Amino acid sequence: ETGVTQSPTHLIKTRGQQVTLRCSSQSGHNTVSWYQQALGQGPQFIFQYYREEENGRGNFPPRFSGLQFPNYSSELNVNALELDDSALYLCASSLLGGSTDTQYFGPGTRLTVL
Amino acid sequence: LAKTTQPISMDSYEGQEVNITCSHNNIATNDYITWYQQFPSQGPRFIIQGYKTKVTNEVASLFIPADRKSSTLSLPRVSLSDTAVYYCLVDLTGRRALTFGSGTRLQVQP
Numbered sequence: 156e157t158g159v160t161q162s163p164t165h166l167i168k169t170r171g172q173q174v175t176l177r178c179s180s181q182s183g184h185n186t187v188s189w190y191q192q193a194l195g196q197g198p199q200f201i202f203q204y205y206r207e208e209e210n211g212r213g214n215f216p217p218r219f220s221g222l223q224f225p226n227y228s229s230e231l232n233v234n235a236l237e238l239d240d241s242a243l244y245l246c247a248s249s250l251l252g253g254s255t256d257t258q259y260f261g262p263g264t265r266l267t268v269l
Numbered sequence: 270l271a272k273t274t275q276p277i278s279m280d281s282y283e284g285q286e287v288n289i290t291c292s293h294n295n296i297a298t299n300d301y302i303t304w305y306q307q308f309p310s311q312g313p314r315f316i317i318q319g320y321k322t323k324v325t326n327e328v329a330s331l332f333i334p335a336d337r338k339s340s341t342l343s344l345p346r347v348s349l350s351d352t353a354v355y356y357c358l359v360d361l362t363g364r365r366a367l368t369f370g371s372g373t374r375l376q377v378q379p
Binding site: 190195198203240257258260 | 284311366371
């Protein structure tokens with residue numbers, strides 16, 4: 156069974172640029188959730204995708220957008236990067252509608268905005 | 270959303286049992302209690318989940334009293350590698366968004 160993977164591991168961008176982060180869900184999972192974790196804080200929910208549709212969104216502006224593909228992998232796109240976007244971005248996969256909907260996290264992508 | 274309260278930090282020594290208690294006074298009937306462990310610059314790792322009474326797996330035990338207003342994560346015989354942040358979450362299983370608090374920073378000393 157393959158776990159959740161994310162790419163890239165680290166990324167450095169400048170203000171105003173755009174970034175795309177990628178996530179491959181665990182085998183058998185149909186749902187991907189994205190979280191932002193600032194230094195010293197707990198992860199904050201950005202949004203969730205289920206069967207290629209957005210299935211819930213946290214308190215993040217529209218410049219945070221996402222996609223889920225037929226193989227259930229997912230992308231997080233952030234436009235017009237700001238300094239405060241510097242954080243660890245985590246994706247978590249789960250099986251919505253299964254006997255347990257536990258979310259399993261990937262290792263994260265560390266984004267630094269200069 | 271049910272809010273959780275847990276100690277900011279705890280210290281222990283190798284070989285000791287560590288108990289981290291989480292308060293969740295407003296837990297709803299259908300909410301489950303889930304604990305995650307997180308090492309620096311890594312994603313949270315699922316530890317254990319329960320609804321009532323006691324749950325045990327190869328890593329930890331979770332004790333939940335009858336009123337479900339609190340829960341205790343028990344780590345038997347901790348080692349240095351158990352130094353991490355531990356998050357208690359109370360959410361309806363399958364809920365869209367996991368709500369993380371600040372967690373408990375556990376430091377295990379030799």
